[in-house]
Amino acid sequence: MNKKLLICFDVDGTLVDDTVFIWQTLHEAIGTDPEERQQWANAFWNKKITYSEWAQKDIDMWCQKGVQRSDIINHTKSLKPMKGAHETLRLLYEEGHILGVISGSLDIVLDAVFPDCKNLFTHVYLNHLIFDDSDALVGIRSTPYDIEHKADGLHEMARQTGISMQDTVFIGDNFNDVSVANAAGMSIAFNCKSFELEKAATYTTSGKDLRVVLPLIHEFAQNCVVKQR
Numbered sequence: 001m002n003k004k005l006l007i008c009f010d011v012d013g014t015l016v017d018d019t020v021f022i023w024q025t026l027h028e029a030i031g032t033d034p035e036e037r038q039q040w041a042n043a044f045w046n047k048k049i050t051y052s053e054w055a056q057k058d059i060d061m062w063c064q065k066g067v068q069r070s071d072i073i074n075h076t077k078s079l080k081p082m083k084g085a086h087e088t089l090r091l092l093y094e095e096g097h098i099l100g101v102i103s104g105s106l107d108i109v110l111d112a113v114f115p116d117c118k119n120l121f122t123h124v125y126l127n128h129l130i131f132d133d134s135d136a137l138v139g140i141r142s143t144p145y146d147i148e149h150k151a152d153g154l155h156e157m158a159r160q161t162g163i164s165m166q167d168t169v170f171i172g173d174n175f176n177d178v179s180v181a182n183a184a185g186m187s188i189a190f191n192c193k194s195f196e197l198e199k200a201a202t203y204t205t206s207g208k209d210l211r212v213v214l215p216l217i218h219e220f221a222q223n224c225v226v227k228q229r
């Protein structure tokens with residue numbers, strides 16, 4: 001009998017194609033100062049500021065440029081769903097699995113690229129942009145679950161959905177997915193850009209069609225054996 005799994009996805013580079021990190025894509029489109037961006041990124045990676053403070057600094061730069069909701073939507077128009085993503089999400093949902101998102105991306109990106117898939121996700125953990133009544137960007141509610149804390153997000157989602165950690169799956173593409181790949185019962189490095197993630201993940205797939213994960217998940221649902229990494 002197939003087990004019910006909690007299957008979580010990263011967004012940028014996994015569910016959404018044409019971006020490695022949406023933050024960088026938007027900074028470039030908005031035209032913020034690369035030196036200031038780098039200064040705050042360095043401050044975060046050197047542990048001088050928190051993730052939440054880093055996110056706020058980035059958003060402050062966008063606010064100073066007078067960014068509106070429509071600007072963000074226009075800048076994300078070129079982003080497309082990963083090939084096979086809709087079919088993969090629908091099939092896994094119809095099979096009775098619980099689907100989730102754990103990502104450092106932005107809510108507006110998921111809304112724009114997957115307008116008809118939001119109901120498929122039981123829980124979505126990512127960054128939420130805040131706009132005022134005139135649709136001007138005014139702030140951010142940052143996720144506590146990016147980078148090394150993605151694993152905490154999976155533990156929290158497993159607790160909330162009543163699924164054992166052994167029966168969790170994570171699919172991601174980059175170094176910020178390493179912690180959650182280590183924590184999940186089974187993990188897949190998809191469209192992978194990180195040797196560290198390749199080492200951490202149970203499987204590494206090739207190509208850019210998300211349907212490649214389906215046979216791996218189906219096999220895991222039947223056996224639910226924790227693979228040797």
Ligand SMILES: [Mg+2]
Pocket residue numbers: 010011012013014020172173174
């Ligand atoms: Mg990613």
